[in-house]
Amino acid sequence: MKKRLKGTWRAFVILFIVGTLLIQSGCGFKDIDKRIFVLSIGVDHTDNEEKPYRVILKLSVPSGSLKESGAEYTYLIKESESISTAIRLLKTETDKELDFGHAKVILFGEEILHHDYREIMDFFLRRRDIQTVSWVGVGKPSAEDVLTAEPNSEMAGSHALFNYFDQNGVESQLIVTTYLFDFRRRVLEKGIDPILPILMAKENNKRIDLNKSIVVNDKNEVLTLNEKQTAIYNLLTNNIERLDIRVHNEDVNFTVAIDTANVGYQLITEQKKKPIIEMDVEMIGIIQEADMITNPEKLRAYSNATSKTVKKDVLETLTQFQKNEMDPIGFGVRYKATRLPNNKRNQEWQSLYPEVEFKINVNATLKSTGVIE
Known part of the structure; x- marks a missing residue:
């Protein structure tokens, strides 16, 4: 009798698990051909009070062959009252899901530092798909100018800005590396001020200079540091x-x-x-x-x-x-x-x-x- 009850209970458990799996909805996973990867994010300040933020996404376009040379990128740009609203609208401009898992560079336009950039920082920290080890910098005169720059040395599927900060490419005494988590700590902590590298696009967006930095205090006052x-x-x-x-x-x-x-x-x-x-x-x-x-x-x-x-x-x-x-x-x-x-x-x-x-x-x-x- 005990063996019969044990067998009946085991069958019931198996049927319950199978039934539960059958009625579950699909997970959030999407195949790689249904995604497009965001490499970097830029935020500029506009003169429009209703839409003060201009969001720029630099997307990597997969190449059909490894032998193809040159970098393939596309850009999505939108002005809105908030960053999250801008990204929600940008999703309607591409046929693939925006994947922020590879967004390792976040650039603020220089004008952003004279406004409340803490609200912008809050957005990046709350999203679970944006890494807190992303690098943060300042695009001069705007983040869009730097993100849309495509240096001749940039390889397909890579991002020139990554090589500036990850210490695997260029190593220079003139490059300040600031991570998103450290930027947040400096903004919130009393007794230390944020410092960010300055990136400038030159020569018709074919070269990026990164040899200066900028310090900002809690009064939104800035100090630009020269090379020395x-x-x-x-x-x-x-x-x-x-x-x-x-x-x-x-x-x-x-x-x-x-x-x-x-x-x-x-x-x-x-x-x-x-x-x-x-x-x-x-x-x-x-x-x-x-x-x-x-x-x-x-x-x-x-x-x-x-x-x-x-x-x-x-x-x-x-x-x-x-x-x-x-x-x-x-x-x-x-x-x-x-x-x-x-x-x-x-x-x-x-x-x-x-x-x-x-x-x-x-x-x-x-x-x-x-x-x-």
């Missing part, structure tokens, strides 16, 4: 180890290739004393170019000259940040993290930062004058 300041920022945040430094004064004139660099600092705040940020910079490199005859016996003198040049550049950059009330390094976050918490730490740092004195210690060691002795 961008390189110094990357150095101070330990984002690079290799960089080139031009040493030029009355006695020497040469270029140093730094192979290893490390930066650390500490905040010194004592009652009734001026706050100090003491920063130590350690560098090791070689001379790679010189407009003079170099002597291996004078490596210590060349090292000292390099140290003075780096110290001067670092001090100028930090002073520029302080003067404009910008803090992309995150000194304010370090201050709050190394003090007992209370509700006034951020206000304390806001009053201390303008009074901070920077003490920079640079130790540059040159190992060689190059292969030419």
